[in-house]
Amino acid sequence: MRASPSDLTGRARLREAALRLFAERGFAATSARAVAAEAGLSPALVMHHFGSKEGLRAAVDEEVLARLGTALRDVPADGDLMGSLGEVSARIFGADPVLRGYLRRVLQEDSPASAALFGRLLSGARTELERLLAAGGGHPDADLRWAPFQMLCLILGPLLLEPVMQPNLDQPMFDPQVLAGRSAANQRLLRRGLLGADPPGPVEPPVGG
Amino acid sequence: MRASPSDLTGRARLREAALRLFAERGFAATSARAVAAEAGLSPALVMHHFGSKEGLRAAVDEEVLARLGTALRDVPADGDLMGSLGEVSARIFGADPVLRGYLRRVLQEDSPASAALFGRLLSGARTELERLLAAGGGHPDADLRWAPFQMLCLILGPLLLEPVMQPNLDQPMFDPQVLAGRSAANQRLLRRGLLGADPPGPVEPPVGG
DNA sequence: TCCGGGGCTGAACATCCGTTCAGTACGTTG
DNA sequence: CAACGTACTGAACGGATGTTCAGCCCCGGA
Numbered sequence: 001m002r003a004s005p006s007d008l009t010g011r012a013r014l015r016e017a018a019l020r021l022f023a024e025r026g027f028a029a030t031s032a033r034a035v036a037a038e039a040g041l042s043p044a045l046v047m048h049h050f051g052s053k054e055g056l057r058a059a060v061d062e063e064v065l066a067r068l069g070t071a072l073r074d075v076p077a078d079g080d081l082m083g084s085l086g087e088v089s090a091r092i093f094g095a096d097p098v099l100r101g102y103l104r105r106v107l108q109e110d111s112p113a114s115a116a117l118f119g120r121l122l123s124g125a126r127t128e129l130e131r132l133l134a135a136g137g138g139h140p141d142a143d144l145r146w147a148p149f150q151m152l153c154l155i156l157g158p159l160l161l162e163p164v165m166q167p168n169l170d171q172p173m174f175d176p177q178v179l180a181g182r183s184a185a186n187q188r189l190l191r192r193g194l195l196g197a198d199p200p201g202p203v204e205p206p207v208g209g
Numbered sequence: 210m211r212a213s214p215s216d217l218t219g220r221a222r223l224r225e226a227a228l229r230l231f232a233e234r235g236f237a238a239t240s241a242r243a244v245a246a247e248a249g250l251s252p253a254l255v256m257h258h259f260g261s262k263e264g265l266r267a268a269v270d271e272e273v274l275a276r277l278g279t280a281l282r283d284v285p286a287d288g289d290l291m292g293s294l295g296e297v298s299a300r301i302f303g304a305d306p307v308l309r310g311y312l313r314r315v316l317q318e319d320s321p322a323s324a325a326l327f328g329r330l331l332s333g334a335r336t337e338l339e340r341l342l343a344a345g346g347g348h349p350d351a352d353l354r355w356a357p358f359q360m361l362c363l364i365l366g367p368l369l370l371e372p373v374m375q376p377n378l379d380q381p382m383f384d385p386q387v388l389a390g391r392s393a394a395n396q397r398l399l400r401r402g403l404l405g406a407d408p409p410g411p412v413e414p415p416v417g418g
Numbered sequence: 419t420c421c422g423g424g425g426c427t428g429a430a431c432a433t434c435c436g437t438t439c440a441g442t443a444c445g446t447t448g
Numbered sequence: 449c450a451a452c453g454t455a456c457t458g459a460a461c462g463g464a465t466g467t468t469c470a471g472c473c474c475c476g477g478a
Binding site: 419420421422423424425426427428429430431432433434435436437438439440441442443444445446447448 | 449450451452453454455456457458459460461462463464465466467468469470471472473474475476477478
């Protein structure tokens, strides 16, 4: 539960409004005046609190990364290996459309910060794959160099392509059930494609991902 | 071979300059003045030829879709099923960084035109998959609803993520050999993951990857 | 009570934007 | 030759943008 807008500080209200508008329209297409109007405040207050529009962006980035970090930290590390990954993506992507939109915007920039964020996701995928291979015995000629990238493409692809993908679907892409089904399909594809093994346990977990 | 810039009409030079700058910086971040300067012409000429900046965008879109269409039309339809898809993506994405950048920009918009373009790619993936399943006998519990999307995510993911992916790699992502290796890995993943069958031919090309 | 400082504002600044317009140069047509 | 349409330009317009600044209100401390 989040505090109502009027309960927040001016600074926080500006940051929340910026997060919303940046996620919706992108950074360049969002004016400082629009952010201030969305927050019900004066444009000059943006400069007062953040120094510049770029400073506002930095503050929003920091906030988003913090939320992302807590969401990633709360995932149980002892889950059914790759299942945890689906749970993470479901928790992050499914829950908050604003966060989703902002992450989409960030991932399609070419700033060093964006590359670093992707690097973190990449290393996460790598360790997840190593655990998977150690437990299941990797397929001999599976190309392990590209496997983490394939994993990330399967997870991040729908996030990045949401605006063009959704009009070609009849259900909301990030509805929990739809997301669960897609995530399960991804797990099956990776399990069979990289390990050559069918999933051992029940065919698919209810939420699983 | 393409004609040198000075040989082209003013209209064509403006369109080419716009394609270059739109691909590099995005539409919103590119001013009509910048396009005119890149083409060595007057900003007013943009309005004279295209009516508005949006008209210029439409002309560029049309041109890009035409080039894309010819590239897709030239692919042999009798190839080794999914191999043709890798060839197509290699031909389109590997060859022209500008076209690549522009396609990336288009795919992350949410205009109806972008959704329609994705729809075309989706139907292409669907027919490709149907051919694949008819030839190889699909795996019983493969989620055929998501399979085409997975296919597209694997192909378009690196295109969309290039700016954040490249800094985490030591080779140019769209170097022909690297791209061939990645494409082969995608084919193996899809073959094994969706069909449960190992590839019949040679295990993998030397560079693989 | 006075005072200082931070949150906050309205008005203004220079700059860039997309677009308009009058007008020039030029090849073609009559 | 004159008339014309087309490619093209320089200068300007109104408006939006990021940013600055002097000054307001109001609360806590002296």
